[in-house]
Amino acid sequence: MEISIDNINGLQVLSVIEPRIDAAAAIQFKDKMKELTGQHSDNVVLNLENVQFIDSSGLGAIVAAKKHMGNDRQLLLAGLTPIVAKVFSLTRMEKVFKIHANVSDAVDDGDKKSA
Amino acid sequence: MNVGLPNISLSFSATENSVRKALETVCTSLRQHDLPPVSNGVVELVLAEICNNIVEHAYAESDVGNINLTIWSDHDGVALEIRDSGRPMPGLALPEKREADLASALADLPEGGFGWGLIRDLTHSLTYERDGSRNIVKCTIATEQPLDLH
Numbered sequence: 042m043e044i045s046i047d048n049i050n051g052l053q054v055l056s057v058i059e060p061r062i063d064a065a066a067a068i069q070f071k072d073k074m075k076e077l078t079g080q081h082s083d084n085v086v087l088n089l090e091n092v093q094f095i096d097s098s099g100l101g102a103i104v105a106a107k108k109h110m111g112n113d114r115q116l117l118l119a120g121l122t123p124i125v126a127k128v129f130s131l132t133r134m135e136k137v138f139k140i141h142a143n144v145s146d147a148v149d150d151g152d153k154k155s156a
Numbered sequence: 157m158n159v160g161l162p163n164i165s166l167s168f169s170a171t172e173n174s175v176r177k178a179l180e181t182v183c184t185s186l187r188q189h190d191l192p193p194v195s196n197g198v199v200e201l202v203l204a205e206i207c208n209n210i211v212e213h214a215y216a217e218s219d220v221g222n223i224n225l226t227i228w229s230d231h232d233g234v235a236l237e238i239r240d241s242g243r244p245m246p247g248l249a250l251p252e253k254r255e256a257d258l259a260s261a262l263a264d265l266p267e268g269g270f271g272w273g274l275i276r277d278l279t280h281s282l283t284y285e286r287d288g289s290r291n292i293v294k295c296t297i298a299t300e301q302p303l304d305l306h
Binding site: 061063064065094096097098100101102104105107108111112123124127128131132133134136137 | 173197198201208268273274277278
């Protein structure tokens, strides 16, 4: 599960390089996110602009990543492509996440020192 | 405009990687026909959810079987038929959409159970049949599926 790491304005920006977070990849994604976000206590932007497809397993893994980070940190999502957006919308999980069109907007949002 | 899809028929083993490869084959075939791109994504998502369910639940861990998939177009849209030889659906019925309580605390957020809700939201004429030792799931995806993000 290839995820590239960046740091912008004190936020960790994780960009998923894999085009799919599906049943075959969900566990690796979850484990990788746990590893990468567990090394610090900053807010995280998950950049999904390369991800063309997620299924419910992928959604579950993203929820797991958020849960692992706990209540005091934010996991912001950026760059949802059409099918990914559709999965979040139909399951209403879009209400649980802060979703932005791009990394720049997500970083601006996550930069604020608000709960 | 639907130019008429000939039958796509595939048989593959019920593992996550085989499902992924089968979906790739299906998407390639679909792209060769003039369905709108958003419908291809919807077909792929519905198939992924149905097949993942077979991988996880129909076949016991020690007993991998096959999934047989047929896709064709009719006046209602893209029709799918998925067969497997695994265990029957509990109660011989398809699960309902699970309405998650999203106002619940972070630690209680669901990480699963979304699949049948997605399938139900994206298809019509969804049926399940147990035929001898086989499960048969059928459904249709309307090709006019608009990309409205409500």
